[in-house]
Each structure stands twice: as C-alpha cells, then as structure tokens.
Amino acid sequence: MTDRIALRGLRAFGYHGVYEHERREGQEFTADVTLHVDTRPAAASDDVLDTVHYGDVAEAVTRIIAGDPVDLIETLCARIAATLFAFERVQAVDVTVHKPDAPITVPFDDVTVTIHRERG
Template sequence: MTDELDEITLHGLRAFGYHGVFPHERREGQIFVVDVTLRCDTRAAAASDDLADTVHYGDVATAVTQLVTGDPVDLIETLAARIADALLGFAGVHEAVVTVHKPDAPITVPFDDVTLTIRRRRG
C-alpha cells in the first residue's frame, strides 16, 4: 500500500520555541522551522472534492506550531518525534516525514542551518 500513497507537504512552518539544552535557549527562545510530509491516499478526496475526505493541512499546521510553541524539550530529536506522533494521529496519515530546522543553533562557527529529519509509520 505504501507505494500507492500520495504526499501532502508543508514547507517552512515557523514558530518560536524554547527548546535546547542550554539555559539561554530555554530563557530567550528562538525560531524553529518545520517541514512535514504526510503520506496518505488522496483518491477519495480527489473523487469527492470534499475536504472531509482528506487531511486538512491547516489543522496540521496548527498542530505542528502548537508543539513547537508548547512544552520545551532539550533535543530537536524529541521535538521531531512529538510532531511525527501527532501527525500520525490524523485520520488517513500512514507515514509522516518531519524535518526540524534550528537555524539559530548555538554553534560557534559560521553555518546556515541545522536540521534533523525523521520518518515514522503508523503501526
């Protein structure tokens, strides 16, 4: 079935959070950027043209940003796992791919971005 799945992708969801292992990250916070891809079967939605037959990406965006702005965690691995778990809770989502960007990570050399990508499947 996974070969027959379609993808809904949201790029660049931005939210301010207080995640990190250092005290200044917890105190001052920073912007996190999240990309998500949901693997699901969209054939019923295409046939019916009804929002009820697909994954509402507005609801997905809200859920992701609520997790970023919510309870802080030390690692972006933990944040990404929480996001993936929430996405798999949406009806019709069989697999979730989550990339968390931490563009202001506390690194002492010049860099563009730090990312972590995880893939999780239902079941």
C-alpha cells in the same frame, strides 16, 4: 503509497535546547512535514473531509513547536510525528525541524533533524 501532502516552512517560537540561555530566551524553529496519504477518496469526492486538512496540520505542528520545551530537536521531531498520526488518514510522516540559530561557534546556515515514521 506515493501520495503526499507537504507543508514547508511552518514557523513558531520555542524554548528548546540543552543550554539554559536557549530555554530562557527561546528562538524561532521551522518545520517541514510530509504526510503520506491516499488522496484518491478526496480526489473522487472533492470533499476536504476525505483528506487531511493542511490548515489543521499547520496549527498542530506550530502548537508543538511553541509548546513544552525539550532538550533535543530529535525529541521535537518525534512529538510532531506523533501528533500528525492523530489525523486518521495519515499512513506515514516525514518531519524535518530546522534550528537556524543553534548555538554553534562556527559559521553555518542551518541545523536540521529529519525523521520518517510509519503508522504502527
């Protein structure tokens, strides 16, 4: 499938991390998601009910980021991916979580984890 719906830069404040100060103080996380969806039914009908509503996707992703803390952004990616499969038209997802304020002692721009999952 080649059709994709992508949302970039979804931001929310979360309390994820392995260190106590990350869990206590929190930080902003950003997520990029790509949904692999057959868009032909929506294109033919011009009806949002025949696609995946990206507003609903944005809200679902940010709820996960702002929700229950996890140690690893790998786990956060997996939770986001699982949530996206609640949208029945989604066949596969790519999820990237950015942690630009990761506790690293050398200069850096960003830390990301990217996963690809298929409906199984």
